[in-house]
Amino acid sequence: MAARFSCKIWQHCLVGTSVHNFHFQVGHTWRRTKVKLIEYAKKGDTDEKAMKMASFWLTEKDLVPKLFKVLAPRFETQTDGFTRLAQLPRRENLDKAKMAVLEYKGNPFPPLYPVRKVNELTLINQLLKAYREERAQQRLTSASLVSSCVD
Amino acid sequence: MQRSNNMLSLAGLVLNLRQSLLRIESRLLQAAGLDRHLTPALVVNGSHVLPQLVPQLEEEMPEGDQQRADQPPDLLDSIFWMAAPKKRRTIEVNRTRRRSDSKLLKVKTNIEPCLECGHLKQKHTLCSFCYEKVRKETGKIRAQINAMEGGPLRAPATDTVVLYEGEVPQEQDKGKRIVELTRKRPAWFS
Numbered sequence: 426m427a428a429r430f431s432c433k434i435w436q437h438c439l440v441g442t443s444v445h446n447f448h449f450q451v452g453h454t455w456r457r458t459k460v461k462l463i464e465y466a467k468k469g470d471t472d473e474k475a476m477k478m479a480s481f482w483l484t485e486k487d488l489v490p491k492l493f494k495v496l497a498p499r500f501e502t503q504t505d506g507f508t509r510l511a512q513l514p515r516r517e518n519l520d521k522a523k524m525a526v527l528e529y530k531g532n533p534f535p536p537l538y539p540v541r542k543v544n545e546l547t548l549i550n551q552l553l554k555a556y557r558e559e560r561a562q563q564r565l566t567s568a569s570l571v572s573s574c575v576d
Numbered sequence: 577m578q579r580s581n582n583m584l585s586l587a588g589l590v591l592n593l594r595q596s597l598l599r600i601e602s603r604l605l606q607a608a609g610l611d612r613h614l615t616p617a618l619v620v621n622g623s624h625v626l627p628q629l630v631p632q633l634e635e636e637m638p639e640g641d642q643q644r645a646d647q648p649p650d651l652l653d654s655i656f657w658m659a660a661p662k663k664r665r666t667i668e669v670n671r672t673r674r675r676s677d678s679k680l681l682k683v684k685t686n687i688e689p690c691l692e693c694g695h696l697k698q699k700h701t702l703c704s705f706c707y708e709k710v711r712k713e714t715g716k717i718r719a720q721i722n723a724m725e726g727g728p729l730r731a732p733a734t735d736t737v738v739l740y741e742g743e744v745p746q747e748q749d750k751g752k753r754i755v756e757l758t759r760k761r762p763a764w765f766s
Contacts, residue, residue: 533736
């Protein structure tokens with residue numbers, strides 16, 4: 426696969442994050458390769474096949490120990506779902522290529538998907554909370570009224 | 577002298593007779609259609625498929641010679657059978673073709689505003705504005721990492737943690753490489 430020789434891209438891959446892909450389909454292929462790498466790395470440092478695979482795919486040899494010591498333990502408990510592939514808007518150039526971002530989960534870089542925080546102390550949330558409580562109270566009083574009528 | 581003249585005229589007469597007889601014979605053969613075996617059986621040229629369209633009574637024999645010589649059919653013969661429009665397409669017809677539904681721009685219904693920034697984005701993609709922020713910040717972090725490492729091929733075999741100004745490493749950050757940035761933590765980066 427051509428990606429084996431585009432070592433700069435693999436450097437980004439292993440340093441932990443994001444890769445700008447040319448095409449979404451390429452992103453899928455690389456994702457499978459990355460997942461396969463992790464699966465091989467999980468076999469352990471001493472496994473010959475795993476070491477061969479790692480040294481072949483990672484052209485930058487300082488990333489091979491990082492794969493075995495950092496990434497494999499990180500995904501020890503997981504069987505799949507090591508990577509995140511997100512689609513980007515098309516490139517601004519004339520070619521309007523489909524772009525994608527590929528990353529390993531658990532990287533130190535800023536997250537691709539924004540983390541939604543729900544703040545209870547905002548005005549709207551406080552008003553909604555009060556409204557909910559009022560409605561609950563109304564239901565209780567109307568229920569008690571109905572039961573008293575029936576009785 | 578007279579005798580030679582007579583002789584010449586006699587020879588000429590015989591010659592004429594012979595020629596006329598040969599001509600009559602060839603005409604009879606043509607009429608009967610018996611001289612066809614000389615021409616090749618499978619000879620196809622555009623000009624000879626439908627002889628009634630173009631009168632080629634005199635042209636048949638020399639054309640036959642040409643085919644026997646195995647030359648390719650001329651363009652000038654075959655242009656008589658090429659497709660060409662019969663009538664001018666009216667502007668109404670043209671308009672209906674040019675503005676048909678398949679050629680108009682399709683309406684996209686998968687555009688929605690991003691909940692974080694409010695810019696428009698497609699449902700299945702990341703917001704371009706938010707991603708640009710992420711990309712810039714990642715670039716800065718990477719620059720700091722490069723400065724710390726000092727050169728290529730020096731990545732340590734440890735996890736990394738990014739700390740901004742005034743942040744202290746927590747318990748879970750033990751054993752990790754600390755990348756410090758002298759900037760305030762962005763609000764969107766939890």
